[in-house]
Amino acid sequence: MPFPIERPRRLRATPALRSLVREQRLHPGQLVLPMFVKEGLDSPREVTSLPGVVQHSRASLVDAAHEAVEAGVGGLMLFGVPAERDARGSGADDPEGILNLGLRDLADAVGDECVVMADLCLDEFTDHGHCGVLVEDGPRAGTVDNDATLARYTSTALAQAAAGATVLGLSGMMDGQVGVVRAALDEAGRDDVVLLAYAAKYASAFYGPFREAVESTLVGDRRAYQQDPANRREALREVRLDVEEGADVVMVKPALPYLDVLSDVAQAVDVPVWAYQVSGELAMVEAAAARGWLDRERTILETLASVQRAGADAVLTYWAVEAARWLRRG
């Protein structure tokens, strides 16, 4: 019964009708705020390429965490910016390393009210900026040593769990990382710690501003371990392996430029699927909004709706606190 019988516009006529037929609604509790804590800071410092995002001092981190909880945000994902870096990323598994100190602060302050998560990677802690340790000699010298890196990740996982993280975000894209970290945690009696696998993580130009936020020392790129942006099917392989290895949650990253991947993954698995709206996605919207080219609030909410529509059960976003307030206001 086509037109004139069928008239889809009928259901769009009033705000009340539109509200009633809305297919999905984002809840503040489905938003996770990524945060940065920097060693040695006395007060928060702005990140130029990420308007509204700061590197926190330990004190301002806790204040901002309370604010996020107040807004109803469901989780916090913490990244650490150490004062010193070395070849093996020693700061990552040092109980006194800045990320582990920050995790302890967050767990103490808001651990009962939201989910405290740790980025589990070496890139902020290595002097070369790669996500793992490098092969020293031979034909593969200078490349990231997958299996040697796994040992660094297991040690870091134990330190982060001890510091109070409930969820560990495995973002390094090393083969086998989920399985070895799961085994090491279980062996240590920490079968309670949740593993969030950055299962489909692409070698993306959209990470640009993040590199400023963590003062990345990387020269070159991560194409030898993160996925090629041209590949769709490969994401399902990465996700399958991570689920088989014990991932409790899988994530797709970036979000908006990879909605097809997100949709595929959401249909393929029976674990929660999250998406990471990365730094460049924020930068793009903020830059256009600052010029008056986009309506900032509407655009942000539309990006979040798109990511949810494609299949994300939760979204990591630097706009989490602001968006949570808007969502509550309705």
Ligand code: PBG
């Ligand atoms: C690496 C990591 C990166 C991001 C999160 N974790 C950078 C990278 O892979 O180069 C990027 C997040 C963002 O751009 O917001 N541990």
